[in-house]
Amino acid sequence: MSQTASKQSPTSEDVARLAKVSQSAVSRAFTPGASVSPATREKVLKAAEELGYRPNALARAVISGKSRLIAMVVAYLDNQFYPIVLEQLSRALQASGYQVLLFMTDPGDQDDTVRRILQYQVEGVVMASATLSSRLARECADTGIPVVMLNRYVPASPASSVTSDNIEGGRKVADFLVRGGHERIAFIAGAEDSSTNRDREAGFYKGLAEHGTTVFARGVGGYTFEGAAQAARDLVGHNPRPDAIFVANDHMAFAVMDVIRSELKLDIPKDISVVGYDDVPEASWKGYDLTTVSQSSDAMVEATASIIIEQIEKSAVRKRAAVLPADIVVRGSARKPA
Amino acid sequence: MSQTASKQSPTSEDVARLAKVSQSAVSRAFTPGASVSPATREKVLKAAEELGYRPNALARAVISGKSRLIAMVVAYLDNQFYPIVLEQLSRALQASGYQVLLFMTDPGDQDDTVRRILQYQVEGVVMASATLSSRLARECADTGIPVVMLNRYVPASPASSVTSDNIEGGRKVADFLVRGGHERIAFIAGAEDSSTNRDREAGFYKGLAEHGTTVFARGVGGYTFEGAAQAARDLVGHNPRPDAIFVANDHMAFAVMDVIRSELKLDIPKDISVVGYDDVPEASWKGYDLTTVSQSSDAMVEATASIIIEQIEKSAVRKRAAVLPADIVVRGSARKPA
DNA sequence: CTGAAAGCGCTTACAG
DNA sequence: CTGAAAGCGCTTACAG
Numbered sequence: 001m002s003q004t005a006s007k008q009s010p011t012s013e014d015v016a017r018l019a020k021v022s023q024s025a026v027s028r029a030f031t032p033g034a035s036v037s038p039a040t041r042e043k044v045l046k047a048a049e050e051l052g053y054r055p056n057a058l059a060r061a062v063i064s065g066k067s068r069l070i071a072m073v074v075a076y077l078d079n080q081f082y083p084i085v086l087e088q089l090s091r092a093l094q095a096s097g098y099q100v101l102l103f104m105t106d107p108g109d110q111d112d113t114v115r116r117i118l119q120y121q122v123e124g125v126v127m128a129s130a131t132l133s134s135r136l137a138r139e140c141a142d143t144g145i146p147v148v149m150l151n152r153y154v155p156a157s158p159a160s161s162v163t164s165d166n167i168e169g170g171r172k173v174a175d176f177l178v179r180g181g182h183e184r185i186a187f188i189a190g191a192e193d194s195s196t197n198r199d200r201e202a203g204f205y206k207g208l209a210e211h212g213t214t215v216f217a218r219g220v221g222g223y224t225f226e227g228a229a230q231a232a233r234d235l236v237g238h239n240p241r242p243d244a245i246f247v248a249n250d251h252m253a254f255a256v257m258d259v260i261r262s263e264l265k266l267d268i269p270k271d272i273s274v275v276g277y278d279d280v281p282e283a284s285w286k287g288y289d290l291t292t293v294s295q296s297s298d299a300m301v302e303a304t305a306s307i308i309i310e311q312i313e314k315s316a317v318r319k320r321a322a323v324l325p326a327d328i329v330v331r332g333s334a335r336k337p338a
Numbered sequence: 339m340s341q342t343a344s345k346q347s348p349t350s351e352d353v354a355r356l357a358k359v360s361q362s363a364v365s366r367a368f369t370p371g372a373s374v375s376p377a378t379r380e381k382v383l384k385a386a387e388e389l390g391y392r393p394n395a396l397a398r399a400v401i402s403g404k405s406r407l408i409a410m411v412v413a414y415l416d417n418q419f420y421p422i423v424l425e426q427l428s429r430a431l432q433a434s435g436y437q438v439l440l441f442m443t444d445p446g447d448q449d450d451t452v453r454r455i456l457q458y459q460v461e462g463v464v465m466a467s468a469t470l471s472s473r474l475a476r477e478c479a480d481t482g483i484p485v486v487m488l489n490r491y492v493p494a495s496p497a498s499s500v501t502s503d504n505i506e507g508g509r510k511v512a513d514f515l516v517r518g519g520h521e522r523i524a525f526i527a528g529a530e531d532s533s534t535n536r537d538r539e540a541g542f543y544k545g546l547a548e549h550g551t552t553v554f555a556r557g558v559g560g561y562t563f564e565g566a567a568q569a570a571r572d573l574v575g576h577n578p579r580p581d582a583i584f585v586a587n588d589h590m591a592f593a594v595m596d597v598i599r600s601e602l603k604l605d606i607p608k609d610i611s612v613v614g615y616d617d618v619p620e621a622s623w624k625g626y627d628l629t630t631v632s633q634s635s636d637a638m639v640e641a642t643a644s645i646i647i648e649q650i651e652k653s654a655v656r657k658r659a660a661v662l663p664a665d666i667v668v669r670g671s672a673r674k675p676a
Numbered sequence: 677c678t679g680a681a682a683g684c685g686c687t688t689a690c691a692g
Numbered sequence: 693c694t695g696a697a698a699g700c701g702c703t704t705a706c707a708g
Contacts, residue, residue, distance in 0.1 A: 022679045057457040059701035083421035102438040119395040258624035286596035287625030360695045397685040
């Protein structure tokens with residue numbers, strides 16, 4: 001099985017010659033809805049098959065102005081929420097005839113990311129990360145490309161957004177913990193400048209206030225595993241220690257649970273309850289069995305795909321903001337209300 | 339902040355007019371190494387800046403035959419090994435001026451995947467998944483596009499490959515478990531037709547044989563969480579039960595541990611030792627603390643990037659097969675040798 | 677339905 | 693170093 005040498009791909013001209021039709025006829029045979037007789041189409045398809053011809057999507061894109069490319073911009077993939085969203089969104093867009101061009105942001109060089117996105121003539125941009133810069137979104141939107149922020153909302157931005165109801169989700173956690181009889185309820189924040197953190201925290205405080213109480217202590221994990229571990233050490237090291245911690249996302253909650261159990265030798269939920277947010281797959285693994293707020297990636301992806309496709313195909317560039325339900329998933333990491 | 343209307347992007351012609359130079363001069367100003375005087379380049383860059391011009395990467399690709407696009411083909415992203423590889427590889431390729439076009443395979447329609455890959459004129463293909471069809475690789479390679487299989491090796495394929503030394507890794511696990519005093523050592527396979535599973539299993543049996551023993555029992559998990567859980571139930575439900583299980587990858591090992599602890603109420607490693615393969619991030623989380631074989635994603639990605647880029651840029655289409663070291667990472671999920 | 681022709685935005689010999 | 697021109701592989705009015 002030796003390696004085949006790189007050969008020139010056949011062009012529509014080659015196919016036309018073999019099929020004894022014009023080059024335009026070849027193009028039409030590969031364009032859904034174009035006017036070609038069944039006989040011509042047959043001849044073309046047969047010749048194309050014989051030569052192994054495939055229309056050049058890039059040339060088509062240059063002519064038609066439609067690249068059928070959508071940029072997916074992500075900052076990191078270690079929080080499992082993002083790979084899942086990436087997989088689902090990619091499948092949804094593929095099913096609609098689009099393809100995902102992946103951009104991992106370099107925090108140090110956002111200009112470069114914008115430049116690349118624009119050079120590739122993407123028809124839309126999906127920015128998926130709680131911590132991506134809003135400038136990035138603005139610069140893309142400024143050129144008239146539809147932008148959807150997934151899991152982030154920026155009021156002053158021209159970009160559409162898809163989030164769960166982070167405020168309501170946070171409120172539900174507060175209610176759940178207070179009703180569970182907790183008296184010293186702490187919070188570990190994600191990235192302080194992210195809308196997900198801001199809303200989850202605001203809803204949480206609001207929920208506490210509704211029960212006439214306030215947050216007992218607060219730490220910041222910056223949405224990283226190590227940051228959350230350190231925040232947990234600080235928070236739980238104090239005397240008296242909190243009897244419950246709401247962590248701004250699951251990814252950090254796992255680190256918090258590890259510290260509480262392995263380093264501080266405390267029991268969850270007997271000594272401390274832990275609640276997360278996202279409901280990533282690991283939350284249901286028995287090693288954590290994390291009570292958390294579910295934001296359905298299915299629903300978020302579906303909303304994202306439909307918004308971006310609508311904006312592209314209808315040129316309906318009216319900004320939209322989809323807010324999806326956020327429900328508590330009760331597992332074993334937090335004491336339950338009686 | 340209202341939405342800007344979609345406006346036509348400026349072309350090199352527009353820039354040329356404003357800068358009072360020829361269109362070719364504009365093109366040269368944006369081509370590294372092209373012969374332009376500093377003065378001309380300045381004029382062009384200034385005009386381009388003013389108009390917000392960015393060269394059309396697609397048009398450039400059509401002309402030059404270089405799309406600077408690399409297809410990354412994946413079957414699923416729920417096993418954390420793949421998102422990590424995807425992130426790292428994407429960053430590495432971006433740093434070399436390439437961009438990743440993501441293809442999630444539809445198991446039911448591989449022809450469609452091939453067709454799309456080829457239409458987008460990608461310069462190379464990275465297939466990352468233990469379970470991707472080798473036909474897919476062959477069809478891409480047949481057109482002269484370099485293909486690298488990451489985490490899979492197919493002897494009869496024209497594609498290059500990057501794997502860890504799965505045979506040696508499997509052998510080390512057997513040695514570790516036997517020396518740890520285990521007497522009924524079981525194996526849970528991944529996908530039976532995958533090279534990773536075949537090699538890990540072969541090396542494992544070889545290692546057992548070197549100690550004059552053989553596998554006690556065998557199950558199949560198909561590299562899925564649920565499949566592995568069921569295999570664990572079957573295996574551990576038998577009497578006598580195994581005192582150690584080598585699971586073909588970490589993703590399945592987590593499911594196996596969950597079943598052993600939560601459903602069967604057994605202790606790990608007192609009652610049963612569990613060893614995985616991959617060393618994904620979750621393996622070091624305290625909830626699992628999984629002893630496993632580390633296959634360095636860094637090293638695998640680096641090898642993949644350098645092979646694919648070499649093949650593209652040197653047209654050196656000699657097939658290569660990189661095999662990287664596989665080392666046991668000893669944690670708490672398995673009894674250790676004295 | 678069909679073909680000849682113009683044209684998308686660019687790169688790249690070619691001649692000066 | 694520079695510009696005019698040909699050309700990449702395709703789509704899309706246009707006329708028949």
